[in-house]
Amino acid sequence: MLTTCPYCEAVSDHQTPVGEGFDTPQNGDASMCGGCCEVSVFDFTVAANIRKPTDDEQDVIAAHPAVRAAALLLALRDMQ
Numbered sequence: 030m031l032t033t034c035p036y037c038e039a040v041s042d043h044q045t046p047v048g049e050g051f052d053t054p055q056n057g058d059a060s061m062c063g064g065c066c067e068v069s070v071f072d073f074t075v076a077a078n079i080r081k082p083t084d085d086e087q088d089v090i091a092a093h094p095a096v097r098a099a100a101l102l103l104a105l106r107d108m109q
C-alpha cells in the first residue's frame with residue numbers, strides 16, 4: 030500500500046507491523062513514519078491513505094507501549 034506521510038511527505042510502499050493483530054493495516058491503525066518518526070493513522074478515505082491523528086487518537090497512540098518502543102528505536106537509529 031502506498032502512503033504519504035502528512036508531516037514530511039515521505040512516500041512509503043511498505044508497512045511493518047509492530048503490534049498484535051493483522052499483518053496488513055486496517056483503518057484506524059497507527060503508522061510511524063520511518064523518515065520523521067511522527068505517528069499517523071491509516072485512513073483509506075484520504076488520498077495519502079494516512080492522516081494526522083485527532084487529539085483523542087493522539088492520546089491513545091502516545092500511551093501505547095509499542096509506539097513508545099518504536100519511537101525510541103528510530104531515535105537511536107538516527108543517532109548512529
Ligand SMILES: [Zn+2]
Nearest residue numbers: 034037062065
Ligand atoms: Zn514523515
